[in-house]
Amino acid sequence: MINPDLIRKLEDTIQNVPDFPKPGIQFKDITPIFLDPKLYEEVIQDLANFSRGKIDAVCGIESRGYLFGIAIAVALEVPFVLIRKKGKLPPPFIAEKYELEYGSEEIEMRTGQIKPGQRILVHDDLLATGGTTEAAAKLVQKQGAIVSQFSFLIGLKGMDGEERLKQFNAPVHKILEY
Ligand code: AMP
Numbered sequence: 001m002i003n004p005d006l007i008r009k010l011e012d013t014i015q016n017v018p019d020f021p022k023p024g025i026q027f028k029d030i031t032p033i034f035l036d037p038k039l040y041e042e043v044i045q046d047l048a049n050f051s052r053g054k055i056d057a058v059c060g061i062e063s064r065g066y067l068f069g070i071a072i073a074v075a076l077e078v079p080f081v082l083i084r085k086k087g088k089l090p091p092p093f094i095a096e097k098y099e100l101e102y103g104s105e106e107i108e109m110r111t112g113q114i115k116p117g118q119r120i121l122v123h124d125d126l127l128a129t130g131g132t133t134e135a136a137a138k139l140v141q142k143q144g145a146i147v148s149q150f151s152f153l154i155g156l157k158g159m160d161g162e163e164r165l166k167q168f169n170a171p172v173h174k175i176l177e178y
Contacts, residue, residue, distance in 0.1 A: 030064065
């Protein structure tokens with residue numbers, strides 16, 4: 001599912017911001033994609049094609065996972081469920097903690113919005129260490145649903161993100177890698 005034309009357009013559009021938000025981080029700014037509706041549509045088509053006929057719902061990770069995740073869900077006519085950072089959702093919800101380089105983070109999901117046995121796409125804009133996505137996938141499993149697929153616009157090489165997702169035994173799609 002490699003799309004060389006789309007990869008080239010995205011490489012020309014996504015901006016690399018060195019040393020943001022911390023020294024040593026190469027921040028990938030995806031916001032210029034939204035200035036080009038045709039390109040945005042191509043991104044959604046690519047991501048939707050990967051998941052078409054294979055999922056029952058999309059779970060998107062706050063906040064950039066919403067920017068594409070909702071459009072994927074609409075294109076495939078399946079529900080979209082938000083995975084939020086701690087403290088934003090009213091009860092009932094379940095939570096999953098995960099470790100960061102310094103300290104820890106927690107994400108939450110309303111209970112009852114995905115159903116046991118449903119095939120779920122877990123989506124975010126970018127896969128780095130995989131910590132956030134791993135925690136999101138655990139929230140899906142805790143509710144008896146099946147982690148069927150992962151998709152991202154960008155995968156960062158050398159960060160072992162994909163290695164961390166192997167435990168879920170689900171295909172991983174990244175449009176491009178850096
Ligand atoms: P991780 O849990 O390490 O896979 O980090 C993934 C999350 O952090 C995603 O929600 C990304 O939006 C964000 N992120 C991590 N590294 C970068 C980066 N270099 N540029 C932009 N966003 C990043």
